[in-house]
Amino acid sequence: KNEVEQSPQNLTAQEGEFITINCSYSVGISALHWLQQHPGGGIVSLFMLSSGKKKHGRLIATINIQEKHSSLHITASHPRDSAVYICAVKDYTDKLIFGTGTRLQVFP
Amino acid sequence: DAGVTQSPTHLIKTRGQQVTLRCSPKSGHDTVSWYQQALGQGPQFIFQYYEEEERQRGNFPDRFSGHQFPNYSSELNVNALLLGDSALYLCASSFGPKETQYFGPGTRLLVL
Numbered sequence: 001k002n003e004v005e006q007s008p009q010n011l012t013a014q015e016g017e018f019i020t021i022n023c024s025y026s027v028g029i030s031a032l033h034w035l036q037q038h039p040g041g042g043i044v045s046l047f048m049l050s051s052g053k054k055k056h057g058r059l060i061a062t063i064n065i066q067e068k069h070s071s072l073h074i075t076a077s078h079p080r081d082s083a084v085y086i087c088a089v090k091d092y093t094d095k096l097i098f099g100t101g102t103r104l105q106v107f108p
Numbered sequence: 109d110a111g112v113t114q115s116p117t118h119l120i121k122t123r124g125q126q127v128t129l130r131c132s133p134k135s136g137h138d139t140v141s142w143y144q145q146a147l148g149q150g151p152q153f154i155f156q157y158y159e160e161e162e163r164q165r166g167n168f169p170d171r172f173s174g175h176q177f178p179n180y181s182s183e184l185n186v187n188a189l190l191l192g193d194s195a196l197y198l199c200a201s202s203f204g205p206k207e208t209q210y211f212g213p214g215t216r217l218l219v220l
Binding site: 096 | 142143145148149150151152153156164166174183196198200205208209210211213214216
């Protein structure tokens with residue numbers, strides 16, 4: 001079993017839909033990251049959080065430390081949101097452990 | 109302000125050869141981490157360099173080695189390449205091992 005599990009693996013949406021991607025982890029962490037990876041390969045950090053909730057534009061990330069679970073929400077999705085979204089946790093040795101990613105496609 | 113840069117962008121090698129990948133960190137960053145991302149998978153941690161020393165290492169064989177230079181740039185070397193080494197190799201830099209990592213665009217390695 002992977003230390004970081006994401007669901008769903010693939011997600012298709014129509015433009016404007018509300019999207020939720022989930023992440024569960026089984027190790028102790030100091031922080032959790034949500035990352036976005038476009039087809040070219042480059043990775044962009046969206047959020048780093050250790051408690052509560054963060055919002056940036058149409059993106060919202062939440063984390064529940066007790067339940068070892070985090071969600072990434074995208075409101076009013078747009079085709080330019082199409083990418084792979086990766087959850088990564090930082091363990092107590094500062095090592096990043098990644099999930100396998102959720103591939104999102106938003107159609108007009 | 110240049111971000112993290114990696115070279116080359118693409119590389120094709122044959123089994124048994126050796127390869128060197130390069131990474132220049134974001135300005136002001138002193139820590140470099142390397143990751144391997146196989147197709148359809150999440151990145152896997154290879155190792156991290158800080159103050160020119162290997163600070164941490166993931167579950168990779170000794171064929172994978174690295175170096176950090178006084179200007180904080182870093183190299184990843186892979187010896188005796190295997191077909192399974194084909195992957196996207198990502199470098200990330202940070203200001204200290206505990207801070208947010210910024211990723212480079214990656215080097216795509218194909219081993220034939």
